[in-house]
Amino acid sequence: MNPSPETGAKCEVLFTVNGEAKKVLAHPMERLLDVLRNELELTGTKEGCGEGECGSCSVLLDGMLVNSCLVPVAQASGASIVTIEGISAHALMNPLQEAFLECGGAQCGICTPGMILAAVHLLEKKPEPALADIREGLAGNLCRCTGYMQIFEAVARAARRRVRK
Amino acid sequence: MDRIAQVVGISPVEIRRRNFLKPGQTTTTQQVIREEINLNHLLDRALELSGYAAKKTRFAEENRDGMRKKGIGIAAFLHGAGFTGSGERYLNSLVGVEAGADGNVRVLVSSAEFGQGTNTVLCQIAAEALGLPYESVAIAQPDTTVVPNSGPTVASRTAMIVGKLVQSAAKGIKETLTKTGVLRDDYTREQFCAACREYIAAHGALKSYARYEAPGDVYWDDEKYRGEAYAAFAWAVYVAEVTVDLTTYAVTVDDFVALQEVGKVLHPVLAEGQITGGVAQAIGFALYEKVVWQNGRMINNQMTNYIMPTSVDLPPIRVFFEELGNVHGAHGAKGIGELPMDGPAPAIVNAVEDAIGVRFHSIPLLPEDLFEALRPASVEQEAPSSTRGAA
Amino acid sequence: MRSDPAEYKLVSPGNLQAALSLLAGEPAQWLPIAGGTDLMVLYSAGKLPNRKLINIWNIPELGQIEVFPDRVRIGAACTYTALREHDIVSREFPLLAMAASWTGGIANQNRGTLGGNIANASPAADSLPALLVYDAELTLISVRGERRVDYRSFHTGYKQTALAADELIRDISLPRRFSGYISHARKVGTRNAQAISKVCLAALGQIANGAIRDVRLALGSVAPIPLRLNETEHALTGKRIEPSLIDTARKCAAKEIRPIGDIRSTARYRAAVAGNLVAEFLEKFAAAEANA
Numbered sequence: 001m002n003p004s005p006e007t008g009a010k011c012e013v014l015f016t017v018n019g020e021a022k023k024v025l026a027h028p029m030e031r032l033l034d035v036l037r038n039e040l041e042l043t044g045t046k047e048g049c050g051e052g053e054c055g056s057c058s059v060l061l062d063g064m065l066v067n068s069c070l071v072p073v074a075q076a077s078g079a080s081i082v083t084i085e086g087i088s089a090h091a092l093m094n095p096l097q098e099a100f101l102e103c104g105g106a107q108c109g110i111c112t113p114g115m116i117l118a119a120v121h122l123l124e125k126k127p128e129p130a131l132a133d134i135r136e137g138l139a140g141n142l143c144r145c146t147g148y149m150q151i152f153e154a155v156a157r158a159a160r161r162r163v164r165k
Numbered sequence: 166m167d168r169i170a171q172v173v174g175i176s177p178v179e180i181r182r183r184n185f186l187k188p189g190q191t192t193t194t195q196q197v198i199r200e201e202i203n204l205n206h207l208l209d210r211a212l213e214l215s216g217y218a219a220k221k222t223r224f225a226e227e228n229r230d231g232m233r234k235k236g237i238g239i240a241a242f243l244h245g246a247g248f249t250g251s252g253e254r255y256l257n258s259l260v261g262v263e264a265g266a267d268g269n270v271r272v273l274v275s276s277a278e279f280g281q282g283t284n285t286v287l288c289q290i291a292a293e294a295l296g297l298p299y300e301s302v303a304i305a306q307p308d309t310t311v312v313p314n315s316g317p318t319v320a321s322r323t324a325m326i327v328g329k330l331v332q333s334a335a336k337g338i339k340e341t342l343t344k345t346g347v348l349r350d351d352y353t354r355e356q357f358c359a360a361c362r363e364y365i366a367a368h369g370a371l372k373s374y375a376r377y378e379a380p381g382d383v384y385w386d387d388e389k390y391r392g393e394a395y396a397a398f399a400w401a402v403y404v405a406e407v408t409v410d411l412t413t414y415a416v417t418v419d420d421f422v423a424l425q426e427v428g429k430v431l432h433p434v435l436a437e438g439q440i441t442g443g444v445a446q447a448i449g450f451a452l453y454e455k456v457v458w459q460n461g462r463m464i465n466n467q468m469t470n471y472i473m474p475t476s477v478d479l480p481p482i483r484v485f486f487e488e489l490g491n492v493h494g495a496h497g498a499k500g501i502g503e504l505p506m507d508g509p510a511p512a513i514v515n516a517v518e519d520a521i522g523v524r525f526h527s528i529p530l531l532p533e534d535l536f537e538a539l540r541p542a543s544v545e546q547e548a549p550s551s552t553r554g555a556a
Numbered sequence: 557m558r559s560d561p562a563e564y565k566l567v568s569p570g571n572l573q574a575a576l577s578l579l580a581g582e583p584a585q586w587l588p589i590a591g592g593t594d595l596m597v598l599y600s601a602g603k604l605p606n607r608k609l610i611n612i613w614n615i616p617e618l619g620q621i622e623v624f625p626d627r628v629r630i631g632a633a634c635t636y637t638a639l640r641e642h643d644i645v646s647r648e649f650p651l652l653a654m655a656a657s658w659t660g661g662i663a664n665q666n667r668g669t670l671g672g673n674i675a676n677a678s679p680a681a682d683s684l685p686a687l688l689v690y691d692a693e694l695t696l697i698s699v700r701g702e703r704r705v706d707y708r709s710f711h712t713g714y715k716q717t718a719l720a721a722d723e724l725i726r727d728i729s730l731p732r733r734f735s736g737y738i739s740h741a742r743k744v745g746t747r748n749a750q751a752i753s754k755v756c757l758a759a760l761g762q763i764a765n766g767a768i769r770d771v772r773l774a775l776g777s778v779a780p781i782p783l784r785l786n787e788t789e790h791a792l793t794g795k796r797i798e799p800s801l802i803d804t805a806r807k808c809a810a811k812e813i814r815p816i817g818d819i820r821s822t823a824r825y826r827a828a829v830a831g832n833l834v835a836e837f838l839e840k841f842a843a844a845e846a847n848a
Contacts (some may be wrong), residue, residue: 027561050600052593052664053468053750064666070596075613076565084451104434107280138476139749140661145280147445148476376780412832413744453747471817477748535824
């Protein structure tokens with residue numbers, strides 16, 4: 001393929017993913033979601049809608065929860081990204097993982113990586129969230145299977161355990 | 166039901182009490198109810214759990230002023246488990262259980278696990294039947310070169326119909342081992358493992374199969390569409406509490422009680438998950454999820470414009486179970502997968518009528534529908550109402 | 557049909573001057589992209605005609621919130637989260653902070669920007685009515701220099717603005733004189749979160765000696781542009797709030813707005829609810845005055 005002046009050539013993008021330095025060769029307008037899944041083979045992050053509505057593609061970008069389907073990879077240059085695969089290194093994950101399993105927070109699992117990322121982000125901002133905070137924190141993550149109640153329970157339980165430690 | 170009650174001049178509660186099916190009575194397909202179900206008790210309990218009586222009184226008072234009207238509504242219903250009529254007979258499901266030389270057990274079914282907990286529940290049943298720890302039972306990937314045809318994962322049949330067959334097949338493994346003398350009736354896990362090893366060395370593979378047999382008293386006439394439509398029913402009473410906001414004409418569900426009799430709860434967390442998820446979806450069905458058609462195409466086919474409920478749209482969904490057992494399912498379990506879809510919409514529409522005195526006949530019930538029905542004497546806009554794509 | 561990334565160019569000049577030079581050099585060729593919460597949706601749906609984009613997410617001059625004694629200056633690339641978390645913005649401009657909390661979920665608030673909301677110019681945008689009532693002033697910048705534009709004249713038609721082809725919005729200035737006002741905002745969407753608005757109201761009011769001294773009403777999703785209800789405000793100013801006045805306000809508002817039917821709602825519903833929201837504000841306004 002010959003890149004013409006109107007066509008975007010691939011470029012090198014450097015960033016950190018789950019604590020590891022990564023270098024990818026990608027078109028700048030490739031979605032971060034696709035780069036994570038395809039180039040980096042981190043398939044934990046899911047595509048649910050491709051329009052920033054469902055939250056299945058949520059990752060942490062420099063500590064901020066974002067929908068990776070809406071981030072051109074060029075804008076992630078120099079950033080520190082955390083995906084569901086990297087959450088285990090996060091102190092919060094063990095209580096959240098345990099709680100999701102105990103409470104039935106995951107059924108089909110497609111929303112789960114995004115939900116967990118959103119919950120991590122929430123608990124970092126609000127370590128002792130009220131139910132209303134949990135609902136708001138997860139409002140950008142759609143789930144069809146669980147009806148959300150057991151997810152709320154899981155997040156609340158994880159928060160209590162974390163605070164008790 | 167509420168409409169009939171209104172015309173006749175009795176309460177929504179009373180109309181149901183007078184018309185509830187009792188054991189020995191027949192359904193619309195002339196099926197005799199043999200389960201010892203007491204719907205009056207179920208209704209009593211649902212009303213108590215939802216605080217129905219006190220709320221009715223309070224709402225009547227509070228609705229006198231203000232722009233937010235509250236209402237509470239009931240739905241009582243049943244849902245059959247398994248394929249309708251002769252369906253299970255035609256499916257003729259076959260289930261296998263296999264034990265390895267190491268004493269580990271594999272369940273062989275064609276059921277698909279998609280998060281509802283099939284794998285967990287079927288392994289629980291096999292483990293229980295064999296007196297083994299849950300961890301020693303696994304489930305084979307439903308590869309059709311390996312597993313028999315236990316039917317599709319539909320019709321609220323997996324826990325009840327397939328589960329019962331898993332139980333039988335698992336018992337078959339035990340029988341094979343005890344009959345060939347390698348295992349006593351009362352055994353430890355170590356003894357079970359040793360017995361498997363011994364059996365397999367002598368006889369080869371250790372597998373047991375169980376095939377569906379229609380229960381003697383389940384008969385369905387395919388021509389007349391009469392008879393035993395389902396071997397078993399789950400029974401439920403749901404109560405929805407709503408607020409109708411007369412500023413925006415929006416309906417919000419504030420509290421939801423879902424009470425059902427399901428035979429046996431095989432796994433409390435999974436069972437609750439099924440009901441909660443189903444109720445959430447049905448609330449979407451009732452109030453949000455309109456499909457907009459234009460020239461035969463669905464034009465709101467994106468997550469941005471097909472509106473399903475988010476975590477801030479749903480009430481606390483409070484789930485309760487009763488267990489009366491049943492002869493047809495493993496440990497008396499009946500199917501529950503589809504049940505929760507039936508109740509929420511009627512309960513909500515009834516609650517809306519309770520709140521504002523207007524009856525609606527279709528769902529989803531959108532604020533625009535309430536507005537058109539209420540059509541207050543406010544100024545009507547003479548704007549051209551063109552239809553345009555999303556702004 | 558998904559867009560092919562190979563057909564697009566995205567450059568990251570990293571500083572304002574370089575970005576402006578690009579815009580000036582090839583007018584109307586380059587589309588600025590900040591958080592991407594509008595543009596990337598179009599892109600993913602194959603509906604973004606612009607093939608050349610300038611990344612302005614990382615331009616430091618656009619990302620600050622500066623507080624002066626008389627005004628707050630919000631950089632165009634400030635996110636909704638930044639607005640919500642800013643002490644002065646949330647205290648003195650609650651309608652804007654509220655609107656920010658209603659715009660998508662947390663993930664979208666972390667990326668969506670106020671400048672993007674303005675430039676995208678959807679009449680359904682949540683923040684715009686608040687900017688209208690807060691007397692926002694935009695600073696537009698290009699290689700030719702900068703100019704100030706009263707926000708009230710920025711939107712000229714459906715998705716059309718006063719922004720020239722070589723200009724960027726640099727910041728949004730809000731005068732710090734609304735602390736003594738009653739404020740009220742309400743968004744009516746298809747659901748409680750992640751919803752495009754069907755009708756949206758931002759309102760401010762001040763009463764002196766029992767009569768309305770100043771009232772500001774702005775609505776979204778009821779016209780091709782976010783709308784200040786000038787005539788309704790005029791009809792209300794100087795009057796005492798009574799049921800008959802509220803009725804007058806409803807009728808006036810109904811005449812000023814031009815709602816349509818679309819995939820989300822109907823013109824009649826929008827018109828009625830717009831009137832209801834105005835009435836709701838006036839009731840609240842009157843109650844606040846009664847309790848004062």
